[in-house]
Amino acid sequence: MHLFKLVILPFMLLTLLNACSTQPKTTLYQQLGGQAGINTLTDKLIERIGQDKQILPFFAATKISYFRTQFALHLCAISDGPCQYNGDTLAQIHTGMAIKHSDFNRVVELLVAAMDDAKIAQRAQNQLLARLAPMRKDVIHPL
Amino acid sequence: MNYSPLNLTAFFTRQGQLFLAVVVFLAAWQNSWAAEGKLLATPGVFQVEGAGGGGLVPWAQLGGYATEDEIAATAFCSRAQLDEFDLTVCGAGVNFYDRTEITVAQQRFGVFPLKLDIQQNIYGLKTRLFGDLVYGDLPQISLGMQHKTLQDGKIAYLLGAQKDSGTDIYVAASRLHLGALAGFNAFWNITLRASDANQMGLLGFGAEHNHRSINAEAAVAIFLNRHLALGTEYRQKPNNLTLREDDWQDIFIAWFPNKSCSLTLAWIDLGTIAAVPDQRGWYLSLGGYW
Numbered sequence: 295m296h297l298f299k300l301v302i303l304p305f306m307l308l309t310l311l312n313a314c315s316t317q318p319k320t321t322l323y324q325q326l327g328g329q330a331g332i333n334t335l336t337d338k339l340i341e342r343i344g345q346d347k348q349i350l351p352f353f354a355a356t357k358i359s360y361f362r363t364q365f366a367l368h369l370c371a372i373s374d375g376p377c378q379y380n381g382d383t384l385a386q387i388h389t390g391m392a393i394k395h396s397d398f399n400r401v402v403e404l405l406v407a408a409m410d411d412a413k414i415a416q417r418a419q420n421q422l423l424a425r426l427a428p429m430r431k432d433v434i435h436p437l
Numbered sequence: 438m439n440y441s442p443l444n445l446t447a448f449f450t451r452q453g454q455l456f457l458a459v460v461v462f463l464a465a466w467q468n469s470w471a472a473e474g475k476l477l478a479t480p481g482v483f484q485v486e487g488a489g490g491g492g493l494v495p496w497a498q499l500g501g502y503a504t505e506d507e508i509a510a511t512a513f514c515s516r517a518q519l520d521e522f523d524l525t526v527c528g529a530g531v532n533f534y535d536r537t538e539i540t541v542a543q544q545r546f547g548v549f550p551l552k553l554d555i556q557q558n559i560y561g562l563k564t565r566l567f568g569d570l571v572y573g574d575l576p577q578i579s580l581g582m583q584h585k586t587l588q589d590g591k592i593a594y595l596l597g598a599q600k601d602s603g604t605d606i607y608v609a610a611s612r613l614h615l616g617a618l619a620g621f622n623a624f625w626n627i628t629l630r631a632s633d634a635n636q637m638g639l640l641g642f643g644a645e646h647n648h649r650s651i652n653a654e655a656a657v658a659i660f661l662n663r664h665l666a667l668g669t670e671y672r673q674k675p676n677n678l679t680l681r682e683d684d685w686q687d688i689f690i691a692w693f694p695n696k697s698c699s700l701t702l703a704w705i706d707l708g709t710i711a712a713v714p715d716q717r718g719w720y721l722s723l724g725g726y727w
Contacts (some may be wrong), residue, residue: 298571394474394504394505394506395474395504395505395535396473396504396506396507397473397476398507399474399475399476399504402476403476403477406663416620416662416663417616417619417621418620420615420616420620420621420622421615422614422616423615423616424614424615424616424617427571427572427573427615430572430573431572431573432535
């Protein structure tokens, strides 16, 4: 009985809240500010990476202009924007880089900081992270 | 005060623990050499029996921010203030490579009606079996144990307990769902614990005709932002002694200003303790992560 009151009930209420507050059909792409927002976010992320001792070395062989267009395209595609990403797979890109869990999480933090820089709302941030999270297996242990 | 510098037990007076908590918190506030591989807040806080977890329930996460090639250390003090009792706990832990957590905690349980303290030491071990809190298909699943010894079993035996030490074994599963509740990050944990402890062990272990049972514990939380989690916990309890023992629950808010420290404030309802009903009150926990 207590279990119901204290744990199940809040969970049900939160689920209900979730159902009721479903945004008026804006895509995540729109919540990120469309292409302009994604471009800003990408630039902010590149700035953050450029200042990060832990992550910068992974980009030693990266052509930044190429990364900029491909990353923005990828974000546009996974946020339901009007783009299709046809570039190299994440597994292809990250093979042989020996990326550790802490490196991956550090990039998540840089992305969060970049999203803050780009004034993206927290809830949109979380949803973008939720779409990126399943890709970790292609980054850390690419086959 | 009557203690020698080497008598650690006596040092842990209420004032001593409070002092220690503040020292831990301030010392940890901006340390720059900590393990920090995990995302902010994902290790959780400090459970009253020393394990990484919530307040009342040990969670599947291991304490500290270590990932697969790091070692992390933690230290904390917590205090619960009820009507007729209080509980102070200080503890420390080490997380090896986010695979195994070893913890030590000392509890001091003040019984106001009898004007006495009951002390218990708890040695904990927890290992991550598989899964991950945030990533991949499976929730994080961990297996843990807590070995508890009462410093003086007199009260426990008087109340009908059979032993003054015991070992709990538990399995815990936890998961953080990104953006899952109206765009907010949502967390859950479920723990199954095999235990014969009476009131967590403070009133001994087992009783005549009553021994080990399996009890469920659960927690849910929502992250209001990256630094602030609001949640609730429930802990089913054995009921061995003829004195009635109730399930425990809390509502908590945990603050993670950075990866070096956390502060948890909770409202706890521990029900009937040693035949004294309606024991509710406040809980405050301060901890540091290295």
